[in-house]
Amino acid sequence: MTTDLLTEFTEVVTFDRYEQIREALLNPELSRSFDKRSYHDGNIRDGVVSISHGSVHRARRRVENTQFRPDVLRLYERDLFPRVMDQLLDVLIDREEADLYGLGEVLSVVLASRRAGIEFDPGDVDQLRQLVHFVDVFSQGSAILDAKDPDAVRDLVRATYVEFERDYLRPAWNRRAELIARVQRGELAEDALPHDILTVLLLHRGDANLELADDGRVVREVATYLQGGTHTSGQTLVNAFDLIFAQDDAAAIVERLASDLLYAQRAVHETLRLRPTTPKIKRRAEHDTSVAGRAIRADAQVVLDAATANRDERLFGAEPDRFDPDRAVADGVPRWGLSFGAGPHQCPGRSVAGGFPVPDSFSVDDQHVHGLVALMLQAMARRGIGPDPDRVPERDTRTERFTRWRHYPVRFARTAATAAS
Numbered sequence: 001m002t003t004d005l006l007t008e009f010t011e012v013v014t015f016d017r018y019e020q021i022r023e024a025l026l027n028p029e030l031s032r033s034f035d036k037r038s039y040h041d042g043n044i045r046d047g048v049v050s051i052s053h054g055s056v057h058r059a060r061r062r063v064e065n066t067q068f069r070p071d072v073l074r075l076y077e078r079d080l081f082p083r084v085m086d087q088l089l090d091v092l093i094d095r096e097e098a099d100l101y102g103l104g105e106v107l108s109v110v111l112a113s114r115r116a117g118i119e120f121d122p123g124d125v126d127q128l129r130q131l132v133h134f135v136d137v138f139s140q141g142s143a144i145l146d147a148k149d150p151d152a153v154r155d156l157v158r159a160t161y162v163e164f165e166r167d168y169l170r171p172a173w174n175r176r177a178e179l180i181a182r183v184q185r186g187e188l189a190e191d192a193l194p195h196d197i198l199t200v201l202l203l204h205r206g207d208a209n210l211e212l213a214d215d216g217r218v219v220r221e222v223a224t225y226l227q228g229g230t231h232t233s234g235q236t237l238v239n240a241f242d243l244i245f246a247q248d249d250a251a252a253i254v255e256r257l258a259s260d261l262l263y264a265q266r267a268v269h270e271t272l273r274l275r276p277t278t279p280k281i282k283r284r285a286e287h288d289t290s291v292a293g294r295a296i297r298a299d300a301q302v303v304l305d306a307a308t309a310n311r312d313e314r315l316f317g318a319e320p321d322r323f324d325p326d327r328a329v330a331d332g333v334p335r336w337g338l339s340f341g342a343g344p345h346q347c348p349g350r351s352v353a354g355g356f357p358v359p360d361s362f363s364v365d366d367q368h369v370h371g372l373v374a375l376m377l378q379a380m381a382r383r384g385i386g387p388d389p390d391r392v393p394e395r396d397t398r399t400e401r402f403t404r405w406r407h408y409p410v411r412f413a414r415t416a417a418t419a420a421s
């Protein structure tokens with residue numbers, strides 16, 4: 001018998017080998033649907049792509065994946081993001097001391113908002129901080145399986161959806177609805193529409209396979225993309241420098257980041273491998289099934305220990321615990337291991353954040369996308385980032401995920417003020 005909110009499992013089965021985890025992630029009997037209740041009955045993530053399964057999930061991803069095409073990625077990476085990032089960093093890094101966590105979140109939210117379809121004034125830092133706050137709340141919602149106080153998280157997320165919809169989503173929605181109506185009347189070409197998740201959802205909402213008739217589901221889906229694109233990138237930026245500062249040759253690494261974007265990209269991949277934002281990926285067995293020859297009962301929880309699999313020396317070399325962006329990895333294995341997942345739920349934003357895979361030769365052509373986190377790393381390195389000897393970083397202990405930070409004090413050798421003087 002299946003349960004709508006699964007909190008007690010028939011068994012818990014853990015896999016920690018790369019091949020086993022990939023097999024599990026491709027198994028159609030394993031879902032992310034631990035909570036099948038309606039929104040009204042308490043499921044704050046009702047209907048979002050991350051917990052959908054089967055044909056609804058496939059239909060949703062087909063429509064949403066169109067927003068991650070290589071030409072759009074190049075446009076963001078070469079044109080939109082560097083400009084916005086430099087302007088913002090000039091405002092945000094106004095003195096030597098800064099909080100790297102806060103910087104990463106603000107930079108990441110700019111892009112995630114655009115891609116989600118949320119409108120904001122990039123010069124208005126308070127507005128960006130409010131969006132970051134929304135992301136923080138939605139992230140707690142998305143990690144609800146690991147939350148220490150799930151009921152408190154549910155209440156907070158519900159209240160935040162209301163604010164998010166009122167202040168940001170509805171205005172953006174109304175503008176897009178108007179544009180879509182003009183396209184439908186033949187007054188405007190379809191390619192004049194914005195390229196974002198909200199627009200494609202509104203365009204395709206009539207397709208019953210998407211199960212988006214309820215307005216609340218559109219709100220939650222856009223919030224999912226806003227959140228999915230922000231916290232992960234911001235946390236990866238912080239983890240990268242946390243790993244780098246612990247190296248004996250940290251200053252040389254920072255210099256290399258400043259001049260070599262492909263190295264910065266490999267540093268991001270190496271960070272993701274060692275510090276996955278989701279160290280343990282979880283699945284529910286919809287029916288009796290098996291993985292790697294191990295029988296699994298319906299309503300079991302399957303725990304996929306990506307953090308351990310990412311340190312497998314057969315795949316990542318003799319010293320898998322070491323931070324080494326120049327390491328060679330086994331054929332066909334991504335440098336980031338399983339940190340973007342695999343199978344149907346594999347992260348749609350992986351190329352946005354992490355860029356295209358880096359070939360073994362470390363040689364790429366001008367079509368290559370390095371990913372936005374590499375651009376952030378390089379921008380920080382060029383401003384002379386270093387640890388703050390007087391202040392201690394603080395981890396986020398609200399979930400059991402060990403790779404999350406709350407504050408990360410750093411110092412910059414070059415600020416907008418020193419550059420001007």
Ligand code: HEM
Pocket residue numbers: 032049050051061112115224225228229230232233236272276277278281282338339340341342344345346347348349350352353354373
């Ligand atoms: C360093 C950055 C990122 C990391 C480490 C990351 C990691 C992941 C992982 C591990 C999953 C799969 C989870 C599972 O199978 O249980 C996932 C899914 C997802 N990610 Fe990312 N992500 C990143 C960036 C992004 C960006 C930039 C976006 C959006 C622009 C995004 C949107 C999503 C969405 C919507 C899903 C759910 C997809 C589905 O369930 O079909 N992520 N991400």
